Amino acid sequence: MQELTRDSLGGEEWLGTLRDVLTPVPLGRLGRYEILREVGRGGQGVVYESVDPEVGDRVALKRLLGGRNASDAELGRLAREAHAISSLDHPFVVRSRGVERLDGHVVFVMDWIDGLPFLTWCRPRGETARSWEEQLSVFLDLADALAHAHRRGVIHRDLKPANILVDEHSHPHLLDFGLARGSLDDSSLSRTSQFLGTPAFASPEQMKPGTGVDLRTDVYSLGVIFYLALTGEMPYPVAGGFLATANAIQTSLPPRLRTRVREIPTDLEAVVLRMLEKDPERRYRSMDEVRDELLRVQRGEPVEARTRTALGDFWTTVRRHRLAVATFTSVFVLVTSFAIAMTVLYGRAEKASEKARQVEEFLGTVLSAPEATTSDHRLTVRELLDRAAVRLDAEDGMAPDVRARIHERLAQSYASFWIWEETGRHAGASLALYESLRGDHEHEIAQVLCALGLAQTFSGDDAAIGNLERSIFLEESFSDDSAESRARRATAHALLGFALWRASEPPRLGEAEAEYSRAFELYEEVATPTLMEAGAYYAYAALAGELGADDEAEARYRKALTVYAKAAPDAPRASLRCREDFARTLAVVGKHEEAWAQLDSAWANSEPTERRVERLERIAEVQAGQNAMEAAEESRRRARRLAERLDPGN
Incomplete structure (x- = not known):
């Protein structure tokens, strides 16, 4: 309404416009079309189900709310929509029949789509939500339709569930290209201080005045739609006003989908979360890439997103804050170096x-x-x-x-x-x-290569991989059936798995998993548990957790703690950070009581630290993201008690 009150409108013109906006077209006729019913009314126009008597087809008529006195901006948007749709030829994009002036009204005529609103189709009233497999098929169709639009130079810019109808054959149809623009267009629509679109489904860059947008904006908005369809919830709070919503879109990280619906595959979750990256550079570069990833999910093939999203976030943090990151890595390094020293110094007799x-x-x-x-x-x-x-x-x-x-x-x-x-x-x-x-120094060389490979791994040098592979070759060349030999080989395989994950770009996850599996096989053959074995299980649990495989992460954390208890029964601090990280995983899967129990066990008989307060606050954030508000408040209470013990006067 604000746009219509500009000084360019006189009093009589303003009143005429207001009457047109508020007065619906009576059922009957608009031009030659027979109006059957009004099916939708939005901020720009109203849509009617109609019949074209010349051909007998049902059609959709979109009339501008401004009616006969529609503003130039409204007319321009309708013209853009008509032009955008007319340039597309895809079975899942509504077909244009042209723009006509009927009884003084500018009307856009389109094919009629007899279907359900997208969210109604996803969650039929009174029924359970459709399976992720059924939804995935629709996601693929949508990605294909948008990929077609992008190839024709059309960016939608206002994707939302209300602009999608699903027909009786479970095929979606994209509607409302009123904010569409060409990907190479440098018009006022590409950079403007006026927000255009639907806030809840807008991308972070759309929320920043003067920021240009490209096809990755559609990737983001489609990710929001997928998230909502799969979980029934938005990826961030949108209940407040425009400014609160804009802030949430730009700053709030979406909770993992599996924390809300456990049945969602980790690969599909990874794809959606990559679509929702705040930085456009970290999203998929095109809708073709999105479609290809969804096809991999459908076929049960590995997706690239599990490499680039989860690991990318994790290792970006490690590289920037190497000494400040309170994750599994510090413990893994400590137990690794400890194990190397033990195998070198005490694992064999000095010659x-x-x-x-x-x-x-x-x-x-x-x-x-x-x-x-x-x-x-x-x-x-x-x-x-x-x-x-x-x-x-x-x-x-x-x-x-x-x-x-x-x-x-x-x-x-x-x-x-x-x-x-x-x-x-x-x-x-x-x-x-x-x-x-x-002389014979292969044993020493093999062990030094492990230490060198570990240092190179944490420096991001992929030379670590070659050095650790050489260490394994040497260990296997003089290996025997002794427990000591098996333990050394297991250590080398675990370190190589770590390097394939940490030092390779992109991370070679399949090979890393194979090396860890080989390490675990060898450790199982060693009767005496070691801290290195515990550290390997700990590292693998953290990897699984970062990739969203929460069940696998939980199982590996439990195994790591069991081995820690056997390897160092009198040194509970050896497993301290493992228990802390395990507690966070338990919170992610909703096991809040056990999460607190693990923290109590880790921190028993020791003084509080600021890091422990921070741990509880992070767990509270996880719980709040799951709407487990009572659990979140309990975690915050525990954090406050620790903070008060640290600084009673504050």
């Missing part, structure tokens, strides 16, 4: 006791300083390691094999504190020395 004595003597003189027992243990040990490294570089006359072993020990020690540059430097130096020596 030369004099060499072992020299190594221990050198490290002992540096690392046994009084500072190692001060309260700030982590910082002191880092300083001591740096001191040992400086002294090693300055040491003359040391035998190469002794120097190689000391570099190896330092690499493992730096790894335990996630200091990857120094880990890689010392592992590389150790490897070069071992390879320059004559």
Whole structure:
């Protein structure tokens, strides 16, 4: 209405326009068309079911609300819609019959679609929702129709359920191209401070004044429609006003679909979530890509979205905030480096006791300083390691094999504190020395390659993959049936799986899963559980959780905790972060009581920390996203109690 009150309208013209808007066309005739009924009325026009007596067909007539006094803007939108639809020729796009002026009204004539509104079709009244398989078939048709439109240079820009009808054969039909524009058009519609579209289904870029839009806007809006159809809920709150909705669209991350409907496949969930990426660069580049991904879901084939969405988000966070990310990775590194050190130092007998004595003597003189027992243990040990490294570089006359072993020990020690540059430097130096020596050093080389590969993995260097593959080759070339040999090979396979996931671009998930599976097979053959085995299950659980395979993640977390308990029964802190991450997964699947129990177990007999407060707050966010408001409030209460213990005066 605001547009119609501009100064360009005089008083009489304004009153005439108002009468046309408010007065429906009486049932009877409009021009030569027989009006049967009014079927819809929106912000721009009203639609009638009609009959064309010349051919006897039912047609849809769209009349502008402004009637005889429709504004230039309204006429322009109707003309654009007619032009857009007339340029398309697809079975699932309504067919245009042209624009006519009837009894003073400008009317757009289209084929009549005898069908149900999209959401009514998805959830028939009084019936359960249609299966995801049935909905997927309609999704494919919609993606194909929009791909056709995009290839013809037409972007819809106002996709919403009300613009989709589903016929008796379960085929959808796209309607209302009133806001459509050409993909190369640089008109005022492409960049404007006036919002155009339906807010709840608009893309983040549509909510930013002056921001250009392209076909990825349609990808986003179709993702919102898919999300709503599959779950019965919007991916973000839209109950407030325009500003609240705009803020939610731009900032609120959609809860995973499987937290609302467990039957939805993880692959389909991944596709929808990628369509809903806030950044257009992270969405599918075209509707053809969306259609191809949906076809993969239908065929049971792996989809690209599980690689690019879940892992992309996770590793972007890790790369940007490497030391701040409270995820499985820190524990995985600690137990990995610990296991490497144990297998090297205690897993086999030293062949030369004099060499072992020299190594221990050198490290002992540096690392046994009084500072190692001060309260700030982590910082002191880092300083001591740096001191040992400086002294090693300055040491003359040391035998190469002794120097190689000391570099190896330092690499493992730096790894335990996630200091990857120094880990890689010392592992590389150790490897070069071992390879320059004559004699049998394959065991040492295999283990140093593990340390080097781990450092390269966390640096994003895909050379890690080749080094870990070489380590596995060496381990298998001199392997025997001993538990020690199996454990070393299992460690190498687990690290290679981690590298294929972490260091490869794009992540090679299928190969990573195969390496983890091989590692688990070997661990099962080892009678004595190890921290490395627990860490491998922990890492795999985190991978499954990031990809939305919550059932698999839950099972692997339980296995990891079982192995932790057996491998280190007197060291409950070894499994602390595993329990914390497991608690979040339990909250995701709605097991809130067990989630709190896991946290209580992890934090028993220890002082609160800010990180624990943050953990509870994140779990509360997960629960709130599931509308589990009582559980969310309980998590917040627990967080407040911890915060009060941390800072009673605040």
